[in-house]
Amino acid sequence: MSKSIVINNKTYPIDVADDMPLLWFLRDKLELTGTKFGCGMGLCGACTVLLDGQAVRACVMPVSALTNKSITTIEGLSATGDHPLQKAWVANNVPQCGYCQAGQIMNAAGFLATNKTPTSEDIDTAMQGNICRCGTYQRIKQAVSDAAAVMNQDMYKEVK
Secondary structure (H helix, E strand, O other), X not given: OOOEEEEOOEEEXXXXXXXXXXXXXXXXXXXXXXOOOOOOOOOOOOOEEEEOOEEEEHHHOEHHHHOOOEEEOHHHHOOOOOOHHHHHHHHOOOXXXXXXXXXXXXXXXXXXXXXXXXXXXXXXXXXXXXXXXXXXXXXXXXXXXXXXXXXXXXXXXXXX
């Protein structure tokens, strides 16, 4: 039986070496270059993607561990860039160099999926593993908070 992986709701065969990191499968094999290489050791968060809805570091995740799993990259969060986090990033002028931003957004997306009404401290704790060389941490924090508020409004509208 052939191995496959679901990335952004599309199934791909795993036809690479078992130890190939997901990051390189995404970038080199599928040409999904929104996920960035940072440190290569899972420490900086630039390569963060969602694995079955939870934030993971793609640079240290071998594709062999992902059979029948679902991955969401920044490209899969919203094809049009209108996810509340992406909108909040723009509204708060978060990016400077922009290099870490896809990982920051994906980490925040995984976090907000499990914490709908985060406190300031919750956001600090959830985002502390993602490094921003430009130091836009306060704007990142505000964007996560703003996105959570919008996402809660949207959920409220759907319930009515």
